[in-house]
Amino acid sequence: MAVKAQVLYDFTAEPGNNELSVQEGEILTVTNQNVGSGWVEARNSRGNVGLVPEDYIEEWDDDSDDGKSTVGYGGSQMEEGGTMQRGGAHSTMKISLNKFPGFSKTPNPEVYLLTKSVAKGNDKLPIYAGEVGPVWLYPQIQLDCVVADPKKGSKMYGLKSYIEYQITPNTTNRPVNHRYKHFDWLYERLVEKFACALPIPCLPDKQVTGRFEEEFIKMRMERLQGWMSRMCRHPVISNSEVLQLFLNYRDEKEWKLGKRKAEKDEFVGVKIFSTIDPELPELDPGQVEQKYEMYSQFTRSMDNSVKELLAVGHLHWKRCTGPLQKEYRQIGKAFQNLSSVFNTSAYPTLSATGKTYEEIAELVAGQPKKDLHFLMETNNEYKGLLGCFPDTIAVHKAAIDKVKEADHLVTMNKISQQDKHIMEKNLSTMSYALQAEMNHFHSNRIYDYNRLMQFYLEEQVKFYETIAEKLKKALGQYTTM
């Protein structure tokens, strides 16, 4: 079936670039998702085909059972094409949920809502009252790891080759090796186990062509590092058996055994809520629904803002490396040509000014890699995270609806009054889980954006100062005339 996409922002094609002008709200048919460099080929309703920036469109859900991978922000900032990140925003979770055998559409919270017992011991996930509200239990020392040293390995007598990364956790300081497919395995386990309660962002996408290209490997490593750090920073995930196994296994045997155990884990899907133990007073369904509305609105707003920033970042990147570079080069050339006309009476200063503008052209074109890159990467990560929330929140909403039905079910004698109380208590637990997770998200967000903006502004200041400095130098040559 053809992938349909809805246009998020107006986009005006540049003539001669094989691009397609599209308008917000328009529905397109994606004809080629593998164009790379942040572009997809699409056909509009009038039959015109052309390239459209990935960030400007999102998959159109005319058939939500489709479960197809969508087009999403990719490595648009890389000139070498083809570093697409898997999935985009909203549809991300659907892919993952499809992988999880228990999920069809939204997982049914009913199984959990009527559960009476709570997990014991190590499996227990407590929630405390923190300064900002309900919070997960944070470890004394924050787990982190370094992903480094990508090495090409091979098996089957060199017939198949792969890249192996070295991951060194700060706890043991002992490196372990993992291939991309191991990360993918870890991702699947985390989705299986936590996705009903926690957003598990996608891994950077697998790439089909040019897998061993240096730039691509570097970029994937950077993104795997970002993903791993985010997992390590999470108080619940960092403490999970499966992540500990991934980071700490001592030999092939321990790894294999651990894998088998993780794959048999029973506390997965909605059952994760039965391991959550909020040491806080029970919330009534009204309070729960209020919180739900607030988070639902917040994640939607932030998702829009992040996409807006990505779209303008994408445009700006294209402008800097395209027309703006060209224009500064032209200015530089024009000054130099004029200076060469003046050659009879020698005018080297004007020629030097021309060269300065050519240098500025390269600075302008090279700048996005220095600052915009990190801004796009961080926002892209957040887009991925925010893309997981609708599904997490949908589970929550389904539970709220179930509890709303409870009165009716009691009247019909389908459940007892006691069952209803259990349902309400469990809904309160789910709400505390969502609140703890949102509070975790908020604190991460402040840290990440604060760091991002400081870095971005520092680089921007350097950029403008460098240009001013260069122009000053060019100006200085005139005074001696």
Added chain:
Amino acid sequence: MAVKAQVLYDFTAEPGNNELSVQEGEILTVTNQNVGSGWVEARNSRGNVGLVPEDYIEEWDDDSDDGKSTVGYGGSQMEEGGTMQRGGAHSTMKISLNKFPGFSKTPNPEVYLLTKSVAKGNDKLPIYAGEVGPVWLYPQIQLDCVVADPKKGSKMYGLKSYIEYQITPNTTNRPVNHRYKHFDWLYERLVEKFACALPIPCLPDKQVTGRFEEEFIKMRMERLQGWMSRMCRHPVISNSEVLQLFLNYRDEKEWKLGKRKAEKDEFVGVKIFSTIDPELPELDPGQVEQKYEMYSQFTRSMDNSVKELLAVGHLHWKRCTGPLQKEYRQIGKAFQNLSSVFNTSAYPTLSATGKTYEEIAELVAGQPKKDLHFLMETNNEYKGLLGCFPDTIAVHKAAIDKVKEADHLVTMNKISQQDKHIMEKNLSTMSYALQAEMNHFHSNRIYDYNRLMQFYLEEQVKFYETIAEKLKKALGQYTTM
């Protein structure tokens, strides 16, 4: 008859702007010259009609007797439309020559070539050996004037109104008043008298609509100032009776009498050469031709370079006030929107960063008026000057060709051997006039471009430093978090 224009540079239309994509060398039919703001409306051979930047095209001479005013660089830098400068480059002179009763196409230098006598006394224009070669006699004190204080006047009981400018020469320090039509009268006299030997640049164009608009009056005054200063700086023109009259007349009577006298001046057209008196050894026709080739090539090259700079300047102007401003505004908006999503936990610093980028948007859009404006104005002036050279040089070439025929004419007994010698001597005089003029042009050029580039770079440095400063301030707010 429809005005045809040839495309000088490729231009890619921006969709939705009513623009027309054109390619170098393409011939267009100009359908509306009065679009303003540096644009003309034109139709291509396929019948498509749209706007094209004036700088990108020049009049196409399929009928050189046409003598129609052409499209040329105008006040493309003014957002308020309609400040077109009269004529453009090459065809400029043709308009003026048509006004001059003695000229049909290229003035015939024969009248002068056989002239034996040289003007005496005040009318004599000596040429000396300067450091750089033959030079005009420069006055001890360089004449200059200030064009200021444009005032709206009226006549016919207020039925007709006009703008009167105050012109104050540095010699008398006594202001005189002139309307645009007086400037135009002066221009016509100067063309009549000097255009065979000196390039007389056009006046800024008359405007049909919105003549009293403040911005337009300011712009015209600036350009009249530039034109007058250039005339005053010229050693031959500054010393001419007609310019002296224009600057120094004491009352209406003196002005009227002087006007009548100037209109009856006999030493006009090619006769101007008979007033030129080079105190230098006679050049043989071979030397003359060599100089001619050199200047011919130089003026063509410089004309091309100046047009190239104008074209890229035009493009850059459009980019800064158009897409670039829009983009920085979008970046600013995106940061602010993101900050407003974060409102729950208050994130005023990010909002301040957003505002900073909105301010940068306005700086970017406002910058061309600060620096590019002067660059465009100066280059536009030079484009006008260089547009006069082909005709001045054509007179010269016609004289060279006549002298080449002289041997043949002697054989045919049409002229005497002595006549031939007079022709060669007069050709030498013409060559000295051209050399003196080119040397004057060169020294002006060095002065003008040196001043221009210093001014431009100073403003550019300020611009980038201001942005860096603003971003530093935005960055400073983060450290306190």
